[in-house]
Structures are given as structure tokens and as C-alpha cells.
Amino acid sequence: MMSARVLVRRAPTAAPLRSLSTRTRSCLPAGVSARATVTSIFSLSASQKRYYSPRSEPYLSTRSTVVQLLSNIGSKREVQQYLSHFTSVSSQQFAVIKVGGAIITEHLQTLSSALAFLNHVGLYPIVVHGAGPQLNRMLEAAGVEPQFEDGIRVTDGKTLALARKLFFEENLKLVEELESLGVRARPITSGVFSADYLDKEKYDLVGKIKGVNKTPIEAAIKAGCLPVLTSMAETFDGQVLNVNADVAAGELARALQPLKIVYLAEKGGLFNGDTGEKISAINLDEEYEHLMKQWWVRHGTRLKIKEMKDLLMDLPRTSSVAIIHPADLQKELFTDSGAGTLIRRGNKVHIKTSLSEFEDIDVLKNALVRDREGLDAKATVERYVESLETQKFKAYLDGPMEALAVVLPPEEGSSLAQLATLTVTKAGWLTNVADNVFASVKKDFPRLVWTVKEDDENLTWFFDKADGSLSRNGEVLFWYGVESGDEVKELVVEFSKHGREMLGGNNLESKIHRAAQAAAVQAAANQKRTFSTSTGFNALRSARRQPFGVNLLQTSRRYTTTNPNPPLGEKNKSNTQPSKVALIGARGYTGQALISLLNSHPQMDLCYVSSRELEGQKLEGYNKREIIYDNLSPDDVGRMAENGDVDCWVMALPNGVCKPFVDAVDAVDKEKAVVVDLSADHRFDSSWTYGLPELIARSKIAQAKRISNPGCYATASQLGISPIVPHLGGQPTVFGVSGYSGAGTKPSPKNDVKNLTNNIIPYSLTDHIHEKEIGSQIGTPVAFIPHVSVWFQGIQLTINIPLKEQMASRDIRNLYQDRYAGEKLVKVIGEAPVVKDISGRHGVELGGFAVHSDGKRVVVCATIDNLLKGAATQCLQNMNLALGYSEYEGIPLD
Template identity: 75%
Template sequence: MSEQPYDPYIPSGSNGPSASAGSAAQNGDPRTREIDKKIQETVDTMRSNIFKVSERGERLDSLQDKTDNLAVSAQGFRRGANRVRKQMWWKDMKMRVCLVICIICLLIVIIVPAGVELFFLPESGFSKKAGEKNRARLRLHCVRSKTIESCRMLVDKMFSLRTAVRRASTSKPLRALSAPHAVSSARLCSPRHALKASAVPLLQSRPYSRAADPHLSSTRSTVVQLLSNIGSKREVQQYLSHFTSVSSQQFAVIKVGGAIITEHLQTLSSALAFLNHVGLYPIVVHGAGPQLNRMLEAAGVEPQFEDGIRVTDGKTLALARKLFLEENLKLIEELERMGVRARPINAGVFYADYLDKEKYNLVGKINGVNKKPIESAIEAGCLPILTSMAETPDGQVLNVNADVAAGELARALQPLKIVYLAEKGGLFNGDTGEKISVINLDEEYDHLMTQWWVRHGTRLKIKEMKELLNDLPRTSSVAIIHPADLQKELFTDSGAGTLIRRGNKVHTKTSLAEFEDLEKLKDVLVRDREGLDARATVDRYVEGLKERDFKVYYDEPMEALAVVLPPSQDNSSSFPHLATFTITKSGWLSNVADNVFAAIKKDFPQLVWTVKENDENLTWFFDKADGSLSRDGEVLFWYGIESGEEVKQLVQEFNQHGRQMFGDINLEARLQRAAQAATNIGKGFGASGASVEQKRAFSSTANALRAARFGRPAVSPSAVRSYSTTNPNPPLGEKNMSNNRPSKVALIGARGYTGQALINLINAHPYMDLRHVSSRELAGKKLQGYDKREIVYENLSPEDVKRMSANGDVDCWVMALPNGVCKPFVDAVDQGSETGNVIVDLSADYRFDDKWTYGLPELVNRGKIAQATRISNPGCYATAAQIGIAPLVPYLGGQPTVFGVSGYSGAGTKPSPKNDVQNLTNNIIPYSLTDHIHEREISTQLGTSIAFIPHVAVWFQGIHHTINIPLNQEMTSRDIRNIYQERYAGEKLVKIIGEAPLVKNIAGRHGIEVGGFAVHSSGKRVVVCATIDNLLKGAATQCLQNMNLALGYGEYEGIPLE
């Protein structure tokens, strides 16, 4: 008989309960059996309790481990929480201020009486009696009810939308949209609009170009501020900028179902009014299917359908036309009640043939779209409201499906967004019952078509969306949403309905040999990187990848690219590390970042990475991470690390070393170290210079800093400028700043308009110290408009300049002299300074001298300008023309022609017919129609011949170029605009817009606007328009850019940026 295991709950000496039971059975004692049974039950109960206690102990141990993990993570989260608390406080304060302003505006609108009486004095004089007889009275009538109702609806919409966003933000994943603008033509009723010519003018000024209507910009700014309280400032600005980057008719086509007009008319109208307030013009196409069915039933006509298409006879068509007109007017009247101008378009847009006359009768198949009625409505400041009716060449009206009409209209206009408004508000997953947020057709279409719940109408809709998007640019997308969620869908990352887009498949590579074009990989890694030697650092980094394991993730056009390094023995990190993650602005907007990161997460369940604290997309990284820690402007993120000890070790190492903890495997750390090393070298040289010659310590430091930069190995510029689809020459911002000491500046020739503009800029610059101003005509007079010190105009000779240069009195000389005058002064600087002070020449004297650097930072290698001591500032005409042509140089099919018109300030201050206002009034003066010096300058810099035809007009400052460019291949307006947007990505002084830019909008501003992009019907000729302020970016602002680069400051330091 086998021995039973020892049990502490069976008395020693006993054979256990089974033995006792057997003995009792033998003795036949019932009482003994009962006792043994109870003992057995007690033992079982106690054993069960022991097991439960053991399990609880294990749970306590697990909870203790998790508590330790949370305690370690709490250190990092505490700092982040404090920062978020401050941000939320400021955000709440801004929201309250905005709401107070809105309430005040509403009160003013409500309280101010409808009639305003204005009195004007007669020109001959004024007396009480004469004034009673002769004063002119003008009464202005403003329709207050529409304005008040519009404002009320706007504020109500803000509150309801804010609540909806808060509800959805906790459960919806982040995603981005793709989708434009025109300035609203609605005018506020203002007394000054009614002034008569006979009124006495109180102020008289020269005819400067005026900016856009301040009322409209104020309304837009207020709405943007309110939107910022709904989502984030970054989201609102990103999407508004994206929407306004194309012409007005290319913003969105919105298809409205008949049920929406019946059940949600006010909600729909409020949403459309809201878009109009921010300067956007959606094109609305509506049907009336449910209403038509009810009307036919009431008339005793039974609706007939074949293959889902309504069979339309003459009686049905007559009823449909009447109904469509009624529904169209119903929507327009509601919009106009809210103060929004709308125009009904019931015919003249869609051309069609019979779909199948015998089968469907009066049903059409659209074969053409006339865009003129739509463009005319938008130009007049009206929202176009279309019905789904088409016409044959013979004038016969045909019925067409509203969905089909919206699709054909989208194919013709190629908008950023196509919106289908539906009561359900999106497509739903049949398995989970949840609304589908995003569908990326390139990756998900085949899979979706195999799902059981993708059938009938859902299957047909997805298939039609795919066919539609295949005919549109990849940036276009389709949204299916409820009208109440229209703003949230357009202006927030989280969205509200279902977004359908083509998307991009994510590709991976694990070795450099798999890349067909290694230079393209380097171009992507170096884009938007600040630093003179960024390219060299990237080259070394890519070479280093040959010796270690890595995995690269990217989409097809490489809008987003990530390099992940798995842990290995020679790596500084024991976790997979995101070594670099670069993504373009359009990549953020099209949600490519989410796709790439999702692919990374599938392959790497654990990951660590770092991001700069001032990154505008920091919140996106927070959403992707399980934990984070901030230190000295850097944030460490991680996910998938559950061990408290591992988190503790990671946090301690980051606290000690920051981003440097990853060593050479992190590209961002290598770029940062390179920039820091350059700064340290500059400081070392500065100290040495100061010790060598104390009396010139101020000047020597500046010169030594420049010498340090000049001695550093730099990217060797190509002999011929290259152009690519991304910005190969990104700006050098504050991160590249290597000098924090003031620089002494001398201005030779300060009498002209450009000199005065430059003085104003230097006055606001934190590091520029203007010491000498030379003007022969103004010598001895006090300089006006400069507040840092009192300066008197001098009349400096070349001998004076030579002496001052030798003594180190000046760090930077600016030559603002007429053409052919500055050479003696330049020679004097060369003779007086061995190391060479910086000279920036604003004339044309050295623009064709190879020894001088051409100072157009947006197109010339910025590293070359930063190392230069002799910089020739481009001409105003030439700057705008080059910016307008450069991205299309690889696609030129002939000689571009530039038709330029400048304000008369470009003719200088010396009196001439070209700056005589009386001569210019109602006039435009052509001059130097061939062989103008700018024609030679532009042709030389672009490497191709161009024709330039200059004119001068009556406004004071500002230039407009109309540039005709032949193409060597067929291209669309969208293709060309994308090329410009990508080429000038990150440029703070170049703005790409959809509409043709206007001189009145650029005057007084420091950048360049490029737009228009009108493509000929052949697709092989484009007209591009560019505007520039000839005194600022055309001269003074560009001069300051070059000075900043050459003296070691941030490129945009002291330049007002919008």
C-alpha cells in the first residue's frame, strides 16, 4: 500500500481521513463516520482557503510591481501635467476673452440704431445759419436683422461644436483630412462708404496700395480664434492654410441629399454660413429624391425604377423641375436669412446625352461640365447652389442622379474635398457596429470588398468613391458626414464622419542595396534640417547604416520616412530606437504619419524616441506613447515597456545624458552635436580674438565668429543650381545661430526709400547696431526713425571708409548707392581690412561678378551665403521673377516671358517722368522693353533665357509679375501648384496661394506671393503671377536676410513674419 503525502491538517499518527473512514466502516459506528466526514470537509475548506490566500498574495505582488512602475512614470508625467495645466489655463483664458469680445460685438449690433445721420460741411465755410440751410444729410440703412441672426447662429454653432468635439475626442482616433478659399465679398455697412466727392477731404496722401478689406480680415480672425478653442491652434491654421492654397472653386463639392434639406435645413445652412465666414466657398449640389416620391404619389403617379435608376417621363420631369426649383430656393432663402449671399444655378452647368432613351426615357448621362456659372457666382461673393439637371445640345432637359452629378463636377473642378452629407453621418463596420473613421483605398479596398457587410448600397458607394478618386489628384478625398459635424470634419484631426482617400502604401527596406536611388533617400533625410553641414552629416549617417541592422519605413512619394534601429550589442539603447522620423507638411495633413507609425508598431512592440519640446506636432507623439519625460527642451517617448526597472533605468539615463544617450545611432543627436560644435568653435575663436587685441575686442569677436564659420567644412555648392520636388535648401533658423553679440553696421547712401526701409528694420533688430549713416545731401542732419542711439548723417569718403575698416569700427557695410557708384567704397574696405568685413551691395554692380555671392537665400545655397563676405543683393524685379519661374525650370518648353509692373517708388527719389504722379495717373509707362539689366540677371541665375518687359504704374510700392511659361509636357494646375508648394516648403517669406496675388495685399509686407497657376487647354503652357514689395523683400528685407546669414544670426531675425 503506497504511503500518502504528508498533510499538516491530519493529526500525526493517523492514516488520514480515508483510513479513519475505512475503520469506522468496519466498526459500523455511524457517529464516527459523521465525525470523519466533518473532519474531511473542514480539511477541504482550509486547503481551499490556503489556495485563495496564496493567489491573493500573488496578486498583491503584481500590484506592488505595477505601483512601482507607476511611481517611476509619475516623475515624468508630473512635469508634463504642469506644462499642460498652464497651456489649458491660457487656452481657457483666450476662449473667455474671445467670447467676451463676441458678446460685446453682438451688443453693439443690437443697440446701435439702424439709421445713422452724417453731416458734411460745405467747402465754402460754415456758419450756424448757413449750416442749417446747406448741410448735406445722408442716411445709411443697414439691415440689422440679417447681421444679428448671422452672429447669433455663429456663436450658437461654436458652442454646440465645442461640445461635440469634447464628446468625440475621447473615443475617436486622430486622423487628418485633405481639402480652399476666396475672400468674402460681404461688406459691413459703413458710413465712410457713402461719402460724396463734394465732401471736404480731411486727409490727403499719395496713392499707396491698400490692403484687403479690414472688416473681412477681422471677421476671419475672430472665427479662427473661436475655432482654436474647438480644436487646437495648429489644427485650425494647418487646415485653413491647406484649404486656401487653391482657387475658391477647388475647395469642396458638397452633395446634399433631399432628406437633409427637409429634415436638417437650418443645420445645413448654419454649417455653410460658417464656412463662408472663414472665406471658403463650397459648391453645393442637391437632389430631392424623397420629396419627388411623395409628390408623385400625391399626383397618382407610381415611381418606376430600372436597375436603381428612376425612369423619367415627361410628367415626372415636369414635377421634378418644379420641385428642384422649390428646394433650391428654400436653401438659398435660409442662407440669405443668415446674411450669406447665395446664387441658384438650375441650368447651364451639366451637359448630357440620353443614358438609354428606350429604357429610362428622359434620363441623362453627363458628358460635359460648364464651370463659368460657378466661377461667376464665386467671383460675385455668392455660394453656388446647383440642382442635378442636365441639358442636351438641343436644349432638352434631362434628369441625372445627384450623386453622379456631384462626381462629374468633382472630376471637372478637381477639388480638395468631396463631401456627401447623409443622416447616418458615415459608413459603419458591420462586425463592430462602430463608425469607420478612415478608409485608405490603396491598402484596404480589396480587403473591404471581401467583408460580408460590404454589400448593396455600401458596396456600390465604396466602388464609386474609388473610381472617382482614381480620376482626381491623390490629395483629394471624400467625406461622408452629417451636416452638424461639417466643421469638426474639416478643421480637426479627429474628424467626425468617414473619410475615404487613396492613401499610400507603406514600404519597408532593410538594406541600402534595396534602394534604387540612394541620393533620393539622402535628400529626404536632409530636408528641413537646419545647419550648414546637415548634408555632410546625413552622408556620414547613411554610410554608417551599412554596418548595422535597420528598417526603413516610407510611403511611395516619401512624404514620410522613418528609420528604426533594433537593439544590438553595439547600440547604446537596449530597446528598438526610432532614429529619425521626417515628414512633410502635406504628409501630416494626409495622415501618412499614422500609417507609417502603425506599420512600425506591428513590427516593434517596444520603441523609444526623442522629439524637440517646441515641435508643433508634439501632441501627436504624446498620443502614440505610453510614457514620456521632458528635459532641457527635449522629450523622451516610449511605448511597450512594462517593467518598472527598465523604465527607471531609461529615465535615469535620459536625465543624465538627454538625447546624447543614443550616441551615433540617432540622426537628430548627430545633427544637434554638429551645430553645437560649430557654436563652441565660434566662441573659442571669439575668446582668442579678444585676448589678442583688447582695444578691438568688440570687432574681433564678430570677425572671429565669421572666420570660424568660414573655416568649417561646408557643403560644396554645385556649379549649376538644382531643383527638386522638395526644398533642397531649407531656411537656417535660430538653431543655426552662432553669434549672439551685436554687430556694428554702416549704411552708405541712406537718402533713398530702400535706405529708410532698412533703417527701420535695423532699429527693431536685437543684434544690429547702426553706427554710421552716409548721405551727401543730408550730411549734418539728425537721423530720424532710429531709437537705439542718436546718429547724425555723415558724408563719408572712400578714405574715411578705409580708415574705419582698418580700425575695426564696422562689421558690416551696406552699399545703398545707385549703379556704378560703389566701387571706390568697396575697394576702400578691401584695402583697410585684411580679414574682410561683410559688404552687402544693393546695386547691380557685382551681380555678375563670380567673386561675389548672389544673395537670394530661397534659391542660392544658404551655406554659401553664410560663409560669404561679399554679397550682391538681387534686384526687386529679378527676385520675384526667379521665385516665380525657378520650380518649373526642368519643365520649360520654351522661353518664359515676364510682364512686370512696378509702383513708382522703384524709380527712386530723383524726379523723373516715371515717378511723376500726375504723369502716371490713369496711365502705365513701359520702359527698357528689351535687354533690361534684370533680363540678363534673371537669365544668368536661372541658367535659361527669359524675356522681361517692365512697366511703371501710379501706385507707390509693390510689383506684379504676370509670367507666361511654355511647358515641355502636359501638366494640370494642381500638379504645378504642388511643385511650387513642395519647392518652397518651410520658406517663411514665400507664400503659395491659389488665386492670382494682388499688389494691394503685398504692399508693406516682407514676403513674396505666388499664385494664379492658370494652365492653357493644351496643358503645355501656364501663367504664373507673383507679387513683391520692391522696397522690402525686393531690397531692404532681403538685405537683412543676407546680413543675418553672413553675421551668424537666425536668418529671419528682425524681420516681421506673418
């Protein structure tokens, strides 16, 4: 069993997380790119592709490569966990995938790529497709007016003849596209579905499926082929009948009992009629009755939900239905967060408040002991259960006890409850019972704290459930519902001093110890619940210098876009106190832009500015206080750091200059103050965090003390290339033109307006440092060709991107819109953006998406203000995250 280990200390000999079998482990040679290997596999000749059979060594290597690539859309733990789950059943029981006709017409390449991914990791989804939209167009072209009764197409002989021809063509189209990607596919156009007439008088040649012959499907999979079925059936005497593709997929699922039934749809899921948001998950046992009473659950939506419920009632409880866009298929299958609408039966959650309510106490003990190893495991659990007899608690569990949570209600003088124990089996994670249980806990306890070991393989799940977290000495404190700055401050201080013991020891051993020593318990509880509001800013600042990071993550399944790194909203900020900022190198354009932003920031307190040229002069453009420029030396910086005078150091110095200043801070303060470097000095230093919030995990930036601010060209280039990296067919080329502010304030031909008038100057035509920066971050080489022109600020990029397969402009644009949905500083438009529209603004615009006539090359355009999102604005994003403020605090949003 694989289970969560929350507040339950494992024995020192605990075994590591069980991994996949040898055939699924990575076997890439050192230095070989997963993406490059997959790209090369998909671009093989036909004869070479035949070498990649499911039983060949190259295939096994490809499988491992794709496992690595899948890890880019979720954690490695998620991918391994779900692959392990999917490969635990026979091949024909993995998934039935229903493909609508519109998907084949509009998204054939996306669909084929998604199916190829599944096949290259050894999975055999069974595809059944329709062709409704194509049939309507074909009938209209043939002068036949489509007729429908009760939403069912009336199918006469002529219609059926056209439908059969069309279905065979669409089936072959999908099969050929799959085989072009190196996937063996087998068309199955008859012999699977047997049927009677649904109502011959009313619908004519429309069938009602009476039986499913699995033999052709099993034979295809045994031969290493993906079965691709049409939704046609035959009567006992051989008459072909038309059947609805959704109905065919449902009957196929009833016969095969798969883990997943996937309905591919352009909308990508079901939507809440009140909020307009995509419904992430529906747990039928808990939500069906309530859902069916909603005003917006009507017509097609109501029918779809009812059909899914009827289908799942005939399948094992572990089966689920997903409604998803084909582009998001891997994310839906291999991550906890998912991407479409997941429908499952779930398990009804029961709540118990005393041991007497458990029908069999041994079942409870067995659930608790499964988290533990060692000779004393049972004895420890026995003592823990005995301790529950004397204290108040609420236990949340499903029927089979796949998930069990024990919560201690708030004691007198506090409103914070404690999650004492959470144990979840592997099946509980995969069927999302853990989510059901946690949702029930949250209904009853709007304010909760708990701790988890830092190496827990399910750590990302806990981040999803929390409003904030603190990390210290291998342990992470989580909370939600704590909105008061004073309470957050006290959590910081107490956890920094006492670790998990601030909760009185919320683990099995400590609970037993508390039961034995009531006085010690009371002391610990008093310590936890004594919230003082008078310690003020100094206590919080001191606490912030302890070795912990603030993790503020918002990536739960309820986030409705495909963006894996959504922004941190207003509710996520945890710091309500000002932070003292020092700016080293304030003379340049970037320094001035940052000063302007800090001037309007409600929490940033700019206290020191340093410039050798401006020493002794008054700082202009900052109204909170009068500041005189200093010329700080590294020794001065070291003394200030030692005294704790600065919470955040910003190094706005030229490349190669800031090292002595950073060394001075590091010598006395590696864990307290934040350092943000705007130069390129630390962009390739693995001990620093690369601060591009739209592409780097915001939780990582929030925990960082040393942040390297990306370059301006590099920021726009990465944002312009990243969404299409999985589809690259070669090296992208970035042609960039910057305003002359990008050349700095030191006089040179590149910022001489007279020299630039009626002119454009190319420079550093190869091996520019941004070329290395872009390539190292997106994981593939790029060619970068920078230029400078006569305007002052703003950058225009034209990016030429080879594609490994033919793609349509609309599909590419959708990739970008989905990737950056919810990002406040990235705007995806249709036309190519122009530099005059971005100058003075704080974001990036992406557009163009012009595809060459051969479909194998796309040109994407990007614009960015090099002084703002290219430098100062991005710096402030990173400062906000690292110091515990809302990410966009102080940034004007258009």
C-alpha cells in the same frame, strides 16, 4: 516645406513655423470674444450683412475671428495648416459638397451654419443637392407611385415636372438660409450639366452627364457668392433630365479637381460591420483589395467604396473624399483626428532595410536635409547616411518620400525598438501619409520608443500614437506597447536622469557620434536596456518627483465620436504602485465621501487624515489600516512634504483656509507630490490646472501637479452648457436647487432640516462664485441662481439657453450625445432627469432639451450628486490621472 522634427536637432537659427498670410491672422481687439463677434455677425440685419463682403475690412476681421473659433475644435496648428492648404488652390478647387435631400429637411440650420463658417474664412465650397426623400413624399401626395429600376428612379414627364418644382424650392430654401447668416449665395439650377439619355426606354427622362460647364460656378465665386446647384441636366436640344446627385457631385469633382469631395449624410460615415464602429479612414492603395473581401462590404457600402475609388483615380493624389454629418464638417476639415470617414488614395508604403535598396541615395539625403537649416546641414546628413551603412535599420517611406521613418530594431536583451528619424512634408501631413507610415511601423514593431522636442508643432499627433509619455526639460519621451510596470518604471527613472540620451541619442548628430565611438554607443545601449525589477516602489516614487508629467492620451482618428477629449481607458494606466495620500480637512461630507472611495481603490493608500475637531479619534469607514485623526499644522505639512511622506495632498477645506498648507508644500515640493484643492481658492489661478476631465484635456490634468477641483454646481452647469456654446444667442440662466449637504456641516439656516421642511431657500442671488467660475470656463457670462431644499444630497439644474438661430430639439440632443459619447460619467437622456435618480451615483445626467415654439430658446436640465461627481468622485478622477492610474479606478460605474 513643413515637416516633423523628430530626433533631428534643428540649428539654433531655425525659423518658426510658417504662419498664414496677414489676412488670415487674428486681428481681434484685446478683450473681444471670438464667439461673441461671430454671433453678432450672424445676427446682423440684412442691410448690415451686405457690408460683410469677401473684400471688406469687416469680413477680414470676421475671418480671423472664425479662425480663432475653429481652434476650439482642434489645435491652432491644425486649423492654420489646413486653412493654408485649402487657400493654396483657386476658390473653385476647394471642395465639392454633396447634400442629400434628408439633410436639407432635417438639418438645414446645421448645414447652413457649417457652410457659413467655411465662407467666413474665405473658402468657397460648391454645393450640389438632391431631394430624393422629399420627391417620394410629393409623388405619394400626388397619387404617383415611385418606380425604380436597378436602384435608379424611372422619371416620366409628370415626375420630372414635380421634381423640377421641388428642386427649385429646396435650392431656394438653402440659399435663403445661407443669406440669413450673412452669406451671399447664388442658386444655379441649370446650365452646368449637359447630358444624354442614360437609357430612355428603361429609365425615361434620366440623364448621363457628358459635360460640365464651369462658367456659372466661376462667375458666382468671382462675385463672392457660394454656388448652390441642383442635380438637373439638359440635353443638347434643351430637354431637362434628372440625374443622381451623387453622380452629379462626382462629375463636378472630375471637372474641378477639388481638394475635398464631401458627402453629407445623417449617419456621418461608413461603419465596420464586424465591430459596429465608424470607419475613420480608408487608404485605398493599401486597403482596397482587403476591404472588398470583407463579408459586410456589400450592397450600398460596396458600391459607395467602389465609386469613391473610381472617382479618386481621376483626381490628383492630394484629393480625398469625406463622408460626414454636417454638424462635424469643421472638425473633419480642420483637424487631424477628423470626425467622419475619410477616403483617400494614399501612397503605398515601401520598406527598405539597407542603403543599397534605395534607387537614388540623393533622394534619401534630400528628404533628411529638408528638416535642417544651417551651413553644415548637408554635411551632417552625409555623415548620418554613412552611419546607416554599418547598422541594422528599417526605413518606411512612400513613393514620393513625403514621409520617411527610420527605425532601429531591438538590440540583444531588449524588445524595444527605437524610432530614430521621422520626417514628413506638409503634403505628407495633410494627405495622412504620416499615418500610413506609422501604421506600417507599428505592424512590424509592437514596442517602440522615441523622443520629440516639447515645442514641436505636431506634438498632439505623437500623443495620439503613443500609449504613454514623459516630459522633461523641453523633451518628451513617447512609447507604445510597454505594458510591464517595471519597464515603465525604468523608462521613468532613466529618462529623468538622462533625458533623450537614455536612448543612446536618437538624433542625427548622436547617430554620427555613435558610429565614430562604438564603445560609447555600447555603454549608452547597456544603460538603456538594463531593466532591473528590484528597485521597487521607492525608485518609482522618487522618479515621479522629477520634473516630468505623465501624458496618457487616446484621441486618435480611430476614436469614433466628436468628443475632443475622450476618456483614458484601462490600457492607458502607467502606474502600478501605490500612492500615499493625505487628506487635510476630513470631517466634512466631501471628505467622508472621498474616504469611502479611497477605501475601495486598489492603489491609493490613505495614510494621513487631519481634522481639528476629530483629533485623536479613529477614522471610521476605512478598512485598509487603522488611522487616527491628526490636527496637522502647516509646519507639519511642510516637514512631511520635505521628507517625501506623501504623493498626493487633498485639501478638503473651506474656501480661504488652505493657502498656508499649500504654501508649506510649495516651499519644499513643487515638482513631486500632487495637490488637489477642493475649495474655490485656486479655480481662477492660471498656474493651477482646472480639473474637469470631460471638458479639460485629460493630458493636461495628467501632467499637472496642482489641480483645482471644480465646484458641484459649476461642474453640472458647464457640462449642461458647453456643447451648445457655438449656438448661443445670449446669456444662459442657471436655476439650481441643492440638497442641504451642499451647505456643509456647520449649522446654519441652509442646512437646518426643520427650517427647510416644506420650504426652499434662495441665496447669493447674484455674483455667486460659481457664476464667475462657470462663465470663465465656458467663455461667456451666465446668470446663476442657487437654492437649497430639504433633501440631503443631489442637485437639480434647469438651464435656460437663448439660441442665435432656430434649432430643433432633436438636433440639440444630438449635439450633446455626440459631445459626450464615450464619457462614462455623463449620461444624455431624452426626458428631464430628476434628482432622486442621481443621489448616491457618480455621474451627471443631462436631458430635457425642450425648445420654445419660436425655436430660439432651449431648456436643458442637469442633475449631479454634489458630494460625488460634484466633489469626491471628480477629485478621484483627477488624482487617478495625475498619479498615472486609469481615470475611473476605484469609481463604481453604473
